[in-house]
Amino acid sequence: GWQVSVKSGSLSYILPCNRLPVQLMSQVRVYTSNGQKKDLGSEDTNGSAHGETLHKAETGRQDTTNAGQKQSSPKQPIQVKVKAVLKKREYGPKYTQNNFITGVRAINEFCLKSSDLDQLRKIKRRSPHDDTETFTVYLRSDVEAKSLEVWGSPEALARERKRRKEAEIKYRENLFRNQRLLWEYKEFFGNTKPRSSTAAMFFKGPGKVVMVAICINGLNFFFKLLAWVYTGSASMFSEAIHSLADTCNQALLALGISQSARTPDPSHPYGFTNMRYIASLISGVGIFMMGAGLSWYHGIIGLLHPHPVESLLWAYCILAGSLVSEGATLLVAINEIRRSARAKGLSFYQYVVQSRDPSTNVVLLEDAAAVLSVAVAATCMGLTSLTGNPYYDSVGSLGVGTLLGTVSAFLIYTNTEALLGRSIEPEQLQRLTELLESDPVVRAIHDVKATDMGMSKVRFKAEVDFDGRVVTRSYLEKQDIEQLLQEIQQVKTLEELEAFMLKHGENIIDMLGAEVDRLEKDLKQRNPDVRHVDLEIL
Numbered sequence: 001g002w003q004v005s006v007k008s009g010s011l012s013y014i015l016p017c018n019r020l021p022v023q024l025m026s027q028v029r030v031y032t033s034n035g036q037k038k039d040l041g042s043e044d045t046n047g048s049a050h051g052e053t054l055h056k057a058e059t060g061r062q063d064t065t066n067a068g069q070k071q072s073s074p075k076q077p078i079q080v081k082v083k084a085v086l087k088k089r090e091y092g093p094k095y096t097q098n099n100f101i102t103g104v105r106a107i108n109e110f111c112l113k114s115s116d117l118d119q120l121r122k123i124k125r126r127s128p129h130d131d132t133e134t135f136t137v138y139l140r141s142d143v144e145a146k147s148l149e150v151w152g153s154p155e156a157l158a159r160e161r162k163r164r165k166e167a168e169i170k171y172r173e174n175l176f177r178n179q180r181l182l183w184e185y186k187e188f189f190g191n192t193k194p195r196s197s198t199a200a201m202f203f204k205g206p207g208k209v210v211m212v213a214i215c216i217n218g219l220n221f222f223f224k225l226l227a228w229v230y231t232g233s234a235s236m237f238s239e240a241i242h243s244l245a246d247t248c249n250q251a252l253l254a255l256g257i258s259q260s261a262r263t264p265d266p267s268h269p270y271g272f273t274n275m276r277y278i279a280s281l282i283s284g285v286g287i288f289m290m291g292a293g294l295s296w297y298h299g300i301i302g303l304l305h306p307h308p309v310e311s312l313l314w315a316y317c318i319l320a321g322s323l324v325s326e327g328a329t330l331l332v333a334i335n336e337i338r339r340s341a342r343a344k345g346l347s348f349y350q351y352v353v354q355s356r357d358p359s360t361n362v363v364l365l366e367d368a369a370a371v372l373s374v375a376v377a378a379t380c381m382g383l384t385s386l387t388g389n390p391y392y393d394s395v396g397s398l399g400v401g402t403l404l405g406t407v408s409a410f411l412i413y414t415n416t417e418a419l420l421g422r423s424i425e426p427e428q429l430q431r432l433t434e435l436l437e438s439d440p441v442v443r444a445i446h447d448v449k450a451t452d453m454g455m456s457k458v459r460f461k462a463e464v465d466f467d468g469r470v471v472t473r474s475y476l477e478k479q480d481i482e483q484l485l486q487e488i489q490q491v492k493t494l495e496e497l498e499a500f501m502l503k504h505g506e507n508i509i510d511m512l513g514a515e516v517d518r519l520e521k522d523l524k525q526r527n528p529d530v531r532h533v534d535l536e537i538l
Contacts, residue, residue: 100125100137110147111160120146126513202254206359209329209336210253213363216325217246217370227318233384234302235377235396236315238295239322242373242400245291246366249283253359256280260455270532273455277415280358284411287366287404295401302394315381323374330367336360344456356456358415369407373400424450424458428527432460435526441470441515446538453531460523461534466512475504475511512537 101109103117120142127135151157202211221243228236256279264271337360341351352361380396383389423429429450436445443465451459476484491497520533 097139097141099140101140101143102135102137106138106143109161110143111157111164112143112147112150116146116150117143126510126517128517202257206336206357207254207257209333209360209363210250210257212332213329213367214247214250214254216329217243217250220322220325221247223318224322227315231315232307233315233381234298234390234393235381235400236318237298238397238400239319239373239377241294241298242291242370242404243322245287245404246370248290249286249366250363252279252283252286253362257359270453270459271457273453273457274419276358277418277454280362280411281415281419283362284408284415287411288408292401292405292408295397295404299394299397299401302397303391306390306394308388308390316378319374319378319381323371326367326370326374329363330371333360333364333367337364353414358418358454361414362411365407365411369403373403376400376403418452418454421451421453424452424529428458428529432523432527432530433462435523436462436464436519439519439522441467441474442519443467450530456529457531458527458529459532459534460530461536463536463538464516464519465538466515471512471515472508474515475508 100123103114106112106117107114117138120138122136122138124134125137127133129135147157148154151160202208221240224236224240224243227233228240253276256276259275259279260271260273262272337351337357338348340357340360341348344351344356346354346356351357352364376399377396380392380399383392429448432450433445433448436442446463446465448460448462450461453459487500491500516535516537519535523530523533
């Protein structure tokens with residue numbers, strides 16, 4: 001028979017044996033209920049055969065003595081510790097029976113109606129969005145069964161999916177026509193929607209600076225072009241080209257500002273804020289190609305083929321007016337950058353070098369270059385008037401081109417660095433790290449990355465080692481301990497133990513997810529620049 005004893009939480013089976021006590025060395029024996037035993041392992045089998053050979057070689061007297069000792073010796077049990085292990089469940093390479101899906105996904109992927117979902121089980125789960133705490137989901141298995149009930153067979157469901165996909169493609173192809181019809185409809189019946197906030201962006205901040213610069217540089221280009229036609233001065237031609245390049249580039253900046261205000265879509269989940277950097281980068285390339293290139297070309301032509309310059313009186317008057325207008329635009333840009341830098345706690349130089357606001361930076365640098373180029377052009381034209389040597393005027397054109405090339409190189413470098421995704425300042429990263437490490441639920445954080453996405457938007461990512469004891473204690477603090485103790489005392493079988501662990505294990509995992517959401521919310525509240533947080537559990 002079997003005798004069972006429980007010692008110190010371990011399960012031991014005590015079995016009677018008719019032989020001498022056997023010392024177990026690293027072997028496993030399987031016992032059956034009829035007292036038979038089976039040795040596992042070649043070393044134990046060989047040892048038993050060798051022992052029997054030695055016993056046969058002994059004398060009969062020794063055999064008799066040993067037999068007497070066997071009969072007289074008491075029966076001693078062999079204790080074997082058996083570990084109870086829950087049978088592993090095989091899920092296969094693909095298991096979706098316990099998956100949850102939202103109502104929108106169930107309608108789109110399984111071609112159902114909202115009325116079909118009313119008959120299914122509704123489950124409340126923690127919402128991944130900041131504006132809602134919980135949301136309703138459905139079991140994927142229930143949705144799949146309902147779709148087969150509605151459509152009859154998987155083949156019919158596949159045909160419906162194909163039909164809807166073709167209709168979606170056709171709609172996208174006709175999207176431009178639909179938008180045109182919608183615009184005509186609004187024009188005919190009147191647009192009752194509130195005015196878009198995109199237009200309001202050009203009445204304050206960087207948008208206002210860009211619009212002022214477009215108006216002033218457009219007027220400067222017109223008057224400088226007239227002066228060049230009247231005088232034929234190479235320096236005046238460079239100034240006209242410079243103003244034209246500034247006008248075109250700032251129009252491009254205005255386009256970038258309007259595009260950056262677009263709301264995120266499935267194709268661009270993080271939005272379009274980088275459009276400002278892209279527009280500034282193209283603007284820098286445009287300054288180099290159009291402004292610096294043409295100025296160098298005209299200056300070189302003037303050196304190779306000099307010609308006398310006509311009266312420069314009108315040119316001086318236009319340059320003076322340009323100096324005043326460009327200086328006014330420069331002051332507007334300087335004031336805007338000072339205000340923004342003060343709000344960010346940065347110096348004027350740091351704000352410009354880090355390209356925090358690319359649109360205002362372009363206006364600042366272009367107007368600063370414009371003021372300096374006006375001074376260079378006036379100086380060279382004055383030397384030409386005093387000496388009658390046209391080479392000075394051509395040298396002035398080369399100087400303006402060099403100044404524009406320097407500005408464009410700086411703009412290309414700073415905007416390229418911003419588009420590549422540079423890290424935030426070490427001090428700000430240290431504050432975010434300390435905020436996470438000071439939380440009791442966090443043991444350690446690793447692989448921390450904080451990327452500046454542009455326009456004061458930061459994406460933070462870290463791998464977090466959570467303290468399971470603290471998470472479990474937080475879960476227990478929200479439970480009825482007496483009721484939980486009663487549930488534990490009622491556990492008698494492995495099936496009941498499995499059900500108990502699965503129930504509370506899932507709840508503890510939900511608690512861990514809630515802790516992750518809490519940490520992400522704290523990071524965003526204490527650091528408004530952090531817009532996207534990705535915390536990975538180690």
